[in-house]
Amino acid sequence: MTPMRNSGRVFTLSRFAIYFEMVAQAGSIRQAATVLNVSPSAVNRQILAIEQDMGTPLFHRHSTGLSLTSAGELLLATIRAGKRDFEAFQTRLTALSGLHGGLVTMAVVEAVSDRFVPDILSEISKDYPRVEFSIKTMDFKTIWHSVSRNEVDFGISLLGSEKLSRRVRVVATLQAPIGFIVRPDHPLAAWKEARLSHVLGSRLIIPDATLAVGAAIREGLVAQNVDIKPAFSCNRIVSIKALVRSGLGVALLTQADVIDEEKSGELCFVRVIQSDIKPLRFALIHNTQRQLSAAAHATLDVITRNFHALSTAESAGSLPDISS
Missing domain, CATH: 3.40.190.10 (Periplasmic binding protein-like II)
Known part of the structure; x- marks a missing residue:
């Protein structure tokens, strides 16, 4: 048996796969051609070309018809497995495209x-x-x-x-990271980093302890032994940002809370440094x-x-x- 010279061709010729499977099922090139509505010579040319490429016969030729060789049986199993895989791929692709929502x-x-x-x-x-x-x-x-x-x-x-x-x-x-949230006209707005001591004289707006960021801030303040009495405490991030925009004080929030406002220039984030307040x-x-x-x-x-x-x-x- 000569070595296979172009095995990749088998998997790219979808017409051959259809012809080959039908011939294997029918056991006859003529019957397969009738089902496929093509000429027997077209089917035969496809089979002979691939057999030549593979360097091995795929069918035993008998006077009563065709039967698969061992190589033919292996190829048929491979084609059918490929069809199942492709059908599964199409199902997933259809779902992914949103056609089925x-x-x-x-x-x-x-x-x-x-x-x-x-x-x-x-x-x-x-x-x-x-x-x-x-x-x-x-x-x-x-x-x-x-x-x-x-x-x-x-x-x-x-x-x-x-x-x-x-x-x-x-x-x-x-x-x-957690930091100070201020308006652009606040003195801290030009800073990238600040310590807690820089806002001790300011009116502070701190998230309620029911919020994770509020709990983290309070935990950090206790660890650092800093006694800060906020002017405002709130359990809604949206409300805290509204208070800052109104000029009512400086808030402590995460940078993720003000991505939009930072981009638009509406609010500024100043990272807290030298503090026990840990990032979320x-x-x-x-x-x-x-x-x-x-x-x-x-x-x-x-x-x-x-x-x-x-x-x-x-x-x-x-x-x-x-x-x-």
């Missing part, structure tokens, strides 16, 4: 619900317009429980010291036992890419437009 469910913390998540959904919806989304804003502990109980496709929560369930996988993380770490999580749809996989991939892009930019000292 689908529902993606997620649970997120408020810090990413105002800007990050809407931009992600805008990007996904351009490619998959029939996909529906269900977004629930929860506190970070509830999100972990919801993902652990397999109630949502995935969640964006905070990575803390709590014990992780073996069913919950952290797909990507994003570190968000966001985590993209999902339940390893959950079967994700093609739409959920696509959404997860986009969020993962954005997490990595933001992490790279944060390390470099600037945050990009996450919708780009």
Whole structure:
């Protein structure tokens, strides 16, 4: 038997695959040609050309018809397996294209619900317009429980010291530094970094302890033995930013909370240094036992890419437009 000279040709000739399978089923070139509505000579030429390329016969020729050789049986099994794989690919591609739509469910913390998540959904919806989304804003502990109980496709929560369930996988993380939020006309606006002592005479706006960022700030202040009495305490990030815009004080938030406002020049972020206030770490999580749809996989991939892009930019000292 001579060595195969061009095996790749077999897998690129879809017409041959159709002809070959029909001949194998019919056991006759003439009968296969009748079913395929082509001439017997066209079918025979395809078979002979591939046999010559492969350097081995695919059929035993008998007076009563054709039967597969061992090489022919192997090739038939390969073609049929390829058809099954391609059909599975087409099914996934159709679902991914949004033709069949689908529902993606997620649970997120408020810090990413105002800007990050809407931009992600805008990007996904351009490619998959029939996909529906269900977004629930929860506190970070509830999100972990919801993902652990397999109630949502995935969640964006905070990575803390709590014990992780073996069913919950952290797909990507994003570190968000905490700093002062001020208006552009505030003296601190021209600074990149500042210490807590620089705002001791200012009216401070601090998130409520029910928010993760508020709990982190208070924990840092206690560790540093700093007694700060805020002028305002609020449990909504949106409200805190509105207070700063109104000129009522200086807020403490994460840089992720003011991506939009930084870009527009409406508010400024000044990183806190020489402080026990630790950055927050966001985590993209999902339940390893959950079967994700093609739409959920696509959404997860986009969020993962954005997490990595933001992490790279944060390390470099600037945050990009996450919708780009």
